[in-house]
Amino acid sequence: MLEKIDLKKKCSGKDYKEKLEAEAERLSLLQRKCKEAGIPVIIVFEGFGAAGKGTQINRLIQAMDPRGFSVYTSNRETEEERMRPFLWRYWTKIPAKGRFTVFDRSWYRRVLVDRFDKITKKEELPNAFHDILSFERQLADDGTVIIKFFLYISKEEQKKRFKNLEESKETAWKVTEADWKRNKEYDEYLKINEEMLEKTDTDYAPWVIVEAMDKNYAALKIISSVTARLEQELAKRAVPGEKKQNEKPVMKEDYKSGVLSGVDLTKTLSNKDYKKKLDELQKKMEILHSELYRLRIPVVICFEGWDAAGKGGAIKRLTSHMDPRGYQVNPTASPNDTEKAHHYLWRFWNNMPKAGHIAIFDRTWYGRVMVERIEGFCSEEEWKRAYQEINEMEEHLTNSGCVVLKLWLHIDKDEQERRFKERMENPAKQWKITDEDWRNREKWDEYEKAVDEMLVRTSTTYAPWEIVEANSKYYARVKVLETVVEAMEKAIDASKR
Amino acid sequence: MLEKIDLKKKCSGKDYKEKLEAEAERLSLLQRKCKEAGIPVIIVFEGFGAAGKGTQINRLIQAMDPRGFSVYTSNRETEEERMRPFLWRYWTKIPAKGRFTVFDRSWYRRVLVDRFDKITKKEELPNAFHDILSFERQLADDGTVIIKFFLYISKEEQKKRFKNLEESKETAWKVTEADWKRNKEYDEYLKINEEMLEKTDTDYAPWVIVEAMDKNYAALKIISSVTARLEQELAKRAVPGEKKQNEKPVMKEDYKSGVLSGVDLTKTLSNKDYKKKLDELQKKMEILHSELYRLRIPVVICFEGWDAAGKGGAIKRLTSHMDPRGYQVNPTASPNDTEKAHHYLWRFWNNMPKAGHIAIFDRTWYGRVMVERIEGFCSEEEWKRAYQEINEMEEHLTNSGCVVLKLWLHIDKDEQERRFKERMENPAKQWKITDEDWRNREKWDEYEKAVDEMLVRTSTTYAPWEIVEANSKYYARVKVLETVVEAMEKAIDASKR
Numbered sequence: 001m002l003e004k005i006d007l008k009k010k011c012s013g014k015d016y017k018e019k020l021e022a023e024a025e026r027l028s029l030l031q032r033k034c035k036e037a038g039i040p041v042i043i044v045f046e047g048f049g050a051a052g053k054g055t056q057i058n059r060l061i062q063a064m065d066p067r068g069f070s071v072y073t074s075n076r077e078t079e080e081e082r083m084r085p086f087l088w089r090y091w092t093k094i095p096a097k098g099r100f101t102v103f104d105r106s107w108y109r110r111v112l113v114d115r116f117d118k119i120t121k122k123e124e125l126p127n128a129f130h131d132i133l134s135f136e137r138q139l140a141d142d143g144t145v146i147i148k149f150f151l152y153i154s155k156e157e158q159k160k161r162f163k164n165l166e167e168s169k170e171t172a173w174k175v176t177e178a179d180w181k182r183n184k185e186y187d188e189y190l191k192i193n194e195e196m197l198e199k200t201d202t203d204y205a206p207w208v209i210v211e212a213m214d215k216n217y218a219a220l221k222i223i224s225s226v227t228a229r230l231e232q233e234l235a236k237r238a239v240p241g242e243k244k245q246n247e248k249p250v251m252k253e254d255y256k257s258g259v260l261s262g263v264d265l266t267k268t269l270s271n272k273d274y275k276k277k278l279d280e281l282q283k284k285m286e287i288l289h290s291e292l293y294r295l296r297i298p299v300v301i302c303f304e305g306w307d308a309a310g311k312g313g314a315i316k317r318l319t320s321h322m323d324p325r326g327y328q329v330n331p332t333a334s335p336n337d338t339e340k341a342h343h344y345l346w347r348f349w350n351n352m353p354k355a356g357h358i359a360i361f362d363r364t365w366y367g368r369v370m371v372e373r374i375e376g377f378c379s380e381e382e383w384k385r386a387y388q389e390i391n392e393m394e395e396h397l398t399n400s401g402c403v404v405l406k407l408w409l410h411i412d413k414d415e416q417e418r419r420f421k422e423r424m425e426n427p428a429k430q431w432k433i434t435d436e437d438w439r440n441r442e443k444w445d446e447y448e449k450a451v452d453e454m455l456v457r458t459s460t461t462y463a464p465w466e467i468v469e470a471n472s473k474y475y476a477r478v479k480v481l482e483t484v485v486e487a488m489e490k491a492i493d494a495s496k497r
Numbered sequence: 498m499l500e501k502i503d504l505k506k507k508c509s510g511k512d513y514k515e516k517l518e519a520e521a522e523r524l525s526l527l528q529r530k531c532k533e534a535g536i537p538v539i540i541v542f543e544g545f546g547a548a549g550k551g552t553q554i555n556r557l558i559q560a561m562d563p564r565g566f567s568v569y570t571s572n573r574e575t576e577e578e579r580m581r582p583f584l585w586r587y588w589t590k591i592p593a594k595g596r597f598t599v600f601d602r603s604w605y606r607r608v609l610v611d612r613f614d615k616i617t618k619k620e621e622l623p624n625a626f627h628d629i630l631s632f633e634r635q636l637a638d639d640g641t642v643i644i645k646f647f648l649y650i651s652k653e654e655q656k657k658r659f660k661n662l663e664e665s666k667e668t669a670w671k672v673t674e675a676d677w678k679r680n681k682e683y684d685e686y687l688k689i690n691e692e693m694l695e696k697t698d699t700d701y702a703p704w705v706i707v708e709a710m711d712k713n714y715a716a717l718k719i720i721s722s723v724t725a726r727l728e729q730e731l732a733k734r735a736v737p738g739e740k741k742q743n744e745k746p747v748m749k750e751d752y753k754s755g756v757l758s759g760v761d762l763t764k765t766l767s768n769k770d771y772k773k774k775l776d777e778l779q780k781k782m783e784i785l786h787s788e789l790y791r792l793r794i795p796v797v798i799c800f801e802g803w804d805a806a807g808k809g810g811a812i813k814r815l816t817s818h819m820d821p822r823g824y825q826v827n828p829t830a831s832p833n834d835t836e837k838a839h840h841y842l843w844r845f846w847n848n849m850p851k852a853g854h855i856a857i858f859d860r861t862w863y864g865r866v867m868v869e870r871i872e873g874f875c876s877e878e879e880w881k882r883a884y885q886e887i888n889e890m891e892e893h894l895t896n897s898g899c900v901v902l903k904l905w906l907h908i909d910k911d912e913q914e915r916r917f918k919e920r921m922e923n924p925a926k927q928w929k930i931t932d933e934d935w936r937n938r939e940k941w942d943e944y945e946k947a948v949d950e951m952l953v954r955t956s957t958t959y960a961p962w963e964i965v966e967a968n969s970k971y972y973a974r975v976k977v978l979e980t981v982v983e984a985m986e987k988a989i990d991a992s993k994r
Contacts, residue, residue: 038838083793083851085897091846096838126623127896134889141882142840296580341535341593343639349588354580385638392631399624400582 001459002194002209004467006262007154009211016216023223024063030230031064031100037237038097040144043226044106047151048193049179050161051212056151057102059219060226069100074109076119086110086128087135094139107132111196116182116189129199140204145233148205149222150197151212155186191461198391198460203384209257209456221255258452259459263410265471274474278317281481286321288488289358293326295495296355298402301484302364305409306447307437308419309470311362314409314480319360327358332367344368344378344386345393352397364406365390369454374446387457394463403491404463407480408455409470413444498956499691499706501964503759504651506708513713520720521560527727528561528597534734535594537641540723541603544648545690546676547658548709550601553648556716557723558599566597571606573616583607583625584632591636604629608693613679613686626696637701642730645702646719647694648709652683688958695888695957700881706754706953718752755949756956760907762968771971775814778978783818785985786855790823792992793852795899798981799861802906803944804934805916806967808859811906811977816857824855829864841865841875841883842890849894861903862887866951871943884954891960900988901960904977905952906967910941 011019034041043060045053057071072093081089087107095101105113110128114120120128136146153161162179165171182189201207208225212218269277292299301318303311315329330351339347345365353359368390373383394404411419420441423433440447459465466483470476508516531538540557542550554568569590578586584604592598602610607625611617617625633643650658659676662668679686698704705722709715766774789796798815800808812826827848836844842862850856865887870880891901908916917938920930937944956962963980967973 040839080851083853084795084849085893085899087893088846088849091843094840094843096835098838131889131893131896134886134893138842138886138889139840141886144840298581338593341595342537343591343636343641345635346588346591349585352581352585354577356580389631389635389638392628392635396582396584396628396631399628402582 001197001456002152002190004259004262004459004465005152005209005211005257005456006259007152007211007213008262009217010214011217011220013216016220019220020059020216020223023220023227026227027060027063027223027230028065030227030234031068033234034100034145034230035068035098037234038143039233039237040095040097040139041100041230042095042139042144042146043100043102044108044146044148045102045104045151046106046108046112046149047210047212048153048158048189049182050158050165050175051151051153052215052218053104053151055215056149056210056212056218056222057104060223061102063223064100068098069102070095071102071104074103074105074107076109076114085131087131090135094144097143107135108196108200112192115192117178132200133202136200136202136205145229146205147226147229148207149210149225150193150207151210151218153212155183157213158183158186194461201457203388211257224255256449256452257456259455259467260410260448260452263467263469265410265412265415265469267469267475268472269474269478271474274478277478278481281478281485282317282321284485285318285481285488286323288485288492289322289326291492292358292488293323293356295492297491297495298353298355298397298400299358299488299491300353300397300402300404301358301360302366302404302406303360303362303409304364304366304370304407305468305470306411306416307440308416308423308432309409309411310473310476311409313473314407314468314470314477315360315362317477318480318484322358326356327360328353329360329362332361332363344372345389353402355401365393366406366454366458369458370447370450371440373450374443387454390458391460391463394458394460398462401495403487405484405487406458406463406465407483408451408465408467409476409480410467411470413441415471416441416444498694498953499649499687501756501759501956501962502649502706502708502754502953503756504649504708504710505759506714507711508714508717510713513717516717517556517713517720520717520724523724524557524560524720524727525562527724527731528565530731531597531642531727532565532595534731535640536730536734537592537594537636538597538727539592539636539641539643540597540599541605541643541645542599542601542648543603543605543609543646544707544709545650545655545686546679547655547662547672548648548650549712549715550648552712553646553707553709553715553719554599554601557719560720561597565595566599567592568599568601571600571602571604573606573611582628584628587632591641594640604632605693605697608696609689613689614675629697630699633697633699633702642726643702644723644726645704646707646722647690647704648707648715650709652680654710655680655683691958698954700885708754721752753946753949754953756952756964757907757945757949760964760966762907762909762912762966764966764972765969766971766975768971771975774975775978778975778982779814779818781982782815782978782985783820785982785989786819786823788989789855789985790820790853792989794988794992795850795852795894795897796855796985796988797850797894797899797901798855798857799863799901799903800857800859800906801861801863801867801904802965802967803908803913804937805913805920805929806906806908807970807973808906810970811904811965811967811974812857812859814974815977815981819855823853824857825850826857826859829858829860841869842886850899852898862890863903863951863955866955867944867947868937870947871940884951887955888957888960891955891957895959898992900984902981902984903955903960903962904965904980905948905962906965906973906977908967910938912968913938913941 045057047053061069061071077086090107093101110120111125111132115125140146162175162183165175197207208221210218210221303315305311319327319329328351335344335347348361348365351359368378368386369383372378397404420433420437423429455465455467468476468479468483542554544550558566558568574583587604590598607617608622608629612622637643659672659680662672694704705718707715707718800812802808816824816826825848832841832844845858845862848856865875865883866880869875894901917930917934920926952962952964965973965976965980
């Protein structure tokens, strides 16, 4: 999920000061309320080196009454700590009712730096994740509010910051060899972090990704996430007798992490290049398909995208050279009565491919977190739960050796209008356009938010989303084929090893 | 948890018929109600070979409308099934709203027979458990009621039944070589089943252990578990707007699995034997303690038991030859204010031993599911959650290399009275007995139920309970020492390998 997040978010100095002051006042009040209500609060800071954890913790606590919080820096284990289970030092440091503990790095060391540095052994990892999840769930069940921040900067930015630190005598000591190693092997370390985020983003203790290129933006996102969450938790507890609900915190819309804003829709391809590439790729596809069949690798390819983004055309080009006995295209319409009487994933399970076969889904289970969410066909609780359910299903598929590929065909609002109109004017294409399409179009902004959240929450290491810039149909169709070909080559290579 | 369960439960023929008829009538009504309410119901049958799964399924469905349920027998995977993820065939077979599916063996094959037969590879196990838990949670979240039965018989009984089957031509084919292998290696297979039960006994899909030596008793326990659970689930859904609560089902008291009823309290030891054994064991203890220290193995020993069961005396004999620098006895009183302001496990975490040290707890975290449960010091939700929390804590400790031993000192009600009176009459012991002890005694039956549930739910493969027959103090003290010595020897052996 990290890789694709738009890191360009910023906040100007003047804007920053004003907003920060407002939030600081809120936080100060909320801290008093949490004290009165006896709520223990844990705030975790994780993220890349030089992403500014120290600075950000400092800014956050400025607003707080120092008698009410402690900051604990989680360095490498001491001799005393090493002689006990790794969670021991954190269990003994949990806040009492009404108090805050801020963790500068935390129990996540175990599955991040300590994993990278091979202090945590590979065979210890599953237990470590299991223990961390239990730990947080137990605290949350007991009423502790757990807020987790992941500070994210790019490789280049990290390098620049390390260099800046090294240039001054006062700060040079802060940059260690281990830091440089993690910068050099940034991609590998990123993967470790991605896996951690996937496995530990829970209802009761969700992660907030903080785009930390701009310190002001990061500070604002952090403090407003804290205030929003505390307000939500206080409200939850205020209603007497109401059951605790493990809701994802309401993030202020301004600070949502996103992907779509960073997509470059100007990408295009000439007719000549298109024809040449298409031909090459389709021939490759033909060979790869029979190879997959021979090696008995099942493949699931998901097509999602805006109405009129060109899903049908792309599927046609993708399958044109495939052996029809080896693949199936499953179009997804509204569920029928039998389907409605089952779990929403049931109908998709019925169409999962067997070994060596390809199942292409034209629209998918992601309807749950798009159309069903926006049209209210399922409850808020249901679509919020669906991210995890979907991730689990895709993980189960990949665990069994299946390749899962997800393509989001992206166009902008103007392009959609152009295509809608074109369809209406062309008698051969009129059937493709309905009133419903126009109605959906009115909800573009709502859909955009839902799609952004979907892409962030369900792009996993085992089943990543690929965003296909589709304003140019030629470009899109070629990128679809390229993506599929690449994934298949990878799977074939892996199975031979 | 299995090993210690009292298997002698029975039901006489006459009693059986009457009760069964009443339950059958209820079930029939409940099936209709589930249909009306659109509740899908899954009933899983697992357990030892020849424990009577087929017979019991047959008896259960007699009471039901055949148009409303299906029975699915989960044999070894077919070619078609093997080409897909192992949960595929179950996903496609989940019941629609208002229908029942009974699984004769189920997805648990993957972690039971298929594990024993090495069809499931060792490295696939963690994912298998993970996938099973997600699967059941997703269905439960969607409103499916999942009822899981584990039919349990002893090794000898199984052998007898296999022989009986083999004697008749009609049934001889039912007993396979694989069955005999599992009987021969009963203990190993038992362990596999124990681990499965530990890992998959959840709030949303709990296991019901069925003592299946007596078929009538088993049938009654099964049908009444189904009716009780369905009534509970219907009641839950009947209150509009109320949040779904993942409660453990209310089991009718008659059919609770228990341990204490099987304990033989007549065991005793002569003074001469006592002195001899005590001396030997204490000397052994001394050597083992220094060995543990050298090997840096941490040990946690928990003492629980009835008031006046002799915990103090046993701890004294246990520690008399230990090096005082290497162990600590932690008495557990009512929590003070600081302790009350933290999670209930926090104060125990503070006293967990470091590597090479022994921590002895005189009363423990198990207070949560005994005194706190019965006196209402915590909510029902809290003590019900505690079984899992405690198991997780102990698993975390054992994962880190710690030995966790739990001793329940058991006496009967008469013996307690005798000891209480003796204490009151003896001026040197009067301080030991308070009004509170007498008050607790009045709640003996309630405590007994709580203790039975605790022993069943928290006796795990990694941290088992040992029941110490303590009507004879001599016998009890020696058994405590023997148990500890044996566990230490095992840990030392394991660490050397």
